[in-house]
Amino acid sequence: MRVFTAALATETNTFSPIAIDKRAFEASLYARPGEHPATPTLCTAPITVGREVCAREGWTLIEGSASWADPAGLVARATFEELRDEILDQLRAAMPVDAVVLGLHGAMVAQGYDDPEGDLLSRVRDIVGPDVLVCAELDPHSHLTARRVAAANFFVVFKEFPHIDFVDRARDLWSIAVRALKGEIKPVMSVFDCRMIDVFPTSKQPMRGFVDKLYALEKSEPGLLSLSVIHGFMAGDVPELGTKIIAVTDNNPGKGAAFAETLGRELFDMRGTFMVKQVDEKVAVDAALAAPKGPVVIADVWDNPGGGTAGDATVILAELIARGVTDVAVGTVWDPIAVQICMAAGEGAEIPLRFGAKSAPHTGDPIDKLVTVRRLVRNAEMRFGESFAPFGDAVWISFDGIDVILNSTRAQSFDPSLFSVMGIEPTSRKILLIKSTNHFYDSFSKIAAEIVYCSAGKPYPNTPATTPYRKARRTIWPMVENPWA
Structure with missing residues (x-):
């Protein structure tokens, strides 16, 4: 044959x-x-x-x-x-x-x-x-x-x-x-x-x-x-x-x-009963702070590069910053330009940096901080089951008790190795903020004390009944209540 x-x-x-x-x-x-x-x-x-x-x-x-x-x-x-x-x-x-x-x-x-x-x-x-x-x-x-x-x-x-x-x-x-x-x-x-x-x-x-x-x-x-x-x-x-x-x-x-x-x-x-309950960024942060132990995983479910978004939304991160939350690790924020700047500055550098929220409306505002460049990794990869998922040249920056991974190749947060390959021990943080709808669950559920699913901003067309489709048929649920009529 x-x-x-x-x-x-x-x-x-x-x-x-x-x-x-x-x-x-x-x-x-x-x-x-x-x-x-x-x-x-x-x-x-x-x-x-x-x-x-x-x-x-x-x-x-x-x-x-x-x-x-x-x-x-x-x-x-x-x-x-x-x-x-x-x-x-x-x-x-x-x-x-x-x-x-x-x-x-x-x-x-x-x-x-x-x-x-x-x-x-x-x-x-x-x-x-x-x-x-x-x-x-x-x-x-x-x-x-x-x-x-x-x-x-x-x-x-x-x-x-x-x-x-x-x-x-x-x-x-x-x-x-x-x-x-x-x-x-x-x-x-x-x-x-x-x-x-x-x-x-x-x-x-x-x-x-x-x-x-x-x-x-x-x-x-x-x-x-x-x-x-x-x-x-x-x-x-x-x-x-x-x-x-x-x-x-x-x-x-x-x-x-x-x-x-x-x-x-x-x-x-069973339509409409499959997805887990999602909360907004304020309720998500409340839940993470109230948890007796960590890590609490906050999943930014709709800014998911696995669904074609940029992965650079800052809505949840801005809420954490505004409330002075520390002991947080964020993986990741896609910003190739910020990565280039950090690569040029080098490990240990302290620099003013603007990052995130460049791709589309309703994804928050760019973050402006004086950051320390902790680690630079070329061609970084994380595990995904039996495979590996690249997330490009990546940088670990820190400020105000928060660690953020910036990446140059968009990738959703599949696995805790996303953090460990950058030098961050994920189980040592109270809060892990990641970007994924559900692919993260198999691996992150093994280390998470709690998981909070957060719907923040509008980076993704997640409500078909109101999505402005131009080509998709409108004779299916939830566009119509009874498509069999």
Whole structure:
């Protein structure tokens, strides 16, 4: 067997002012054929798992390029077309192949392309023809379009949010592909539109129980190969925005459709109950100060670079400063210019510095302080499950009993190693202020005395009922109360 694999991924917040070009991919991951490291990134696990599988089976794995950019705004048209065409040219050169196994995110939007992944998959199908297996792993915060479904044999989607299972789901993807290539099964995909958009953290009920049910059904139900929830990505203004269920069966589309609809309507009935309670910055600081011990993690949930925002909002930090709170560590505030200034000043320097709140309205005001530059780290990385997430050149500054990490590559706060790699022991601080919606939970919950979810400012379009969409359909909940009417 000859199998082609490649990856092209980012998550696009169409409301974000931060444009994406080739440099953004190079800053996060751009690996030419054979250059992908042994450790996978969030959307490239099909490549690293594929190496193991094909070595075991004695098959030939032809690797194409792998590209990942941290979430932001629209991808430049020329950048998408260059990266897409690079993979397509590699596929043409690899022909004939028996299968194409891709790592995608599913929420990319490029200038002139509402559905880049659908465009890529359709072109892949045109190259390989109707009989070659085409499949991909997707992030649940994606858009499942009719064009993608028509082009692929099947998708497997991360089940967990936080996405701690991206390697496990890549193994599921390859397991189904191997069985299909050996003629043991014929995977077919059924999709149900839940007619809603919501946020579904699996770190709490009711989504925890729902996902556990999916795992149980996959194990117990004959002929049911995979169940997935496409959560949707509410910051992506695209025509097919929304939550959907995917059921992959062994050549039984009727059974798959029935399972997908039953589960989809069950999910719809729980709409609006999934997210944890969020408080404003004043209540968040009150709660942290009242806690008997630390560290108390304040999660700035909507200034989340993982959702395409800048990660430079200062609303919560300003509240802490105004109230004279100390014993605080902040990770991170994105400000490449401030990082450059600190790098030039050097460790131990005391300098006046303005940082933060440069990217967009409703993110607070820049902070002006006399700061001490404590530590400089080039090409800093933190852990994220089995992978590493870069946050660029980074600086630890301190002032008035508060430590702040400034970073040059946007990244959400995945793991406490964000602090320790900079020389800050996170468990020694009373308050940790981080920027993430839910990916932080798996690791930070292990050290946190308490977690406070804070909705501060308006860096992210987090209320679909009032978000000024121009392309997204308005026939789903919560845009309408009853989309089934």
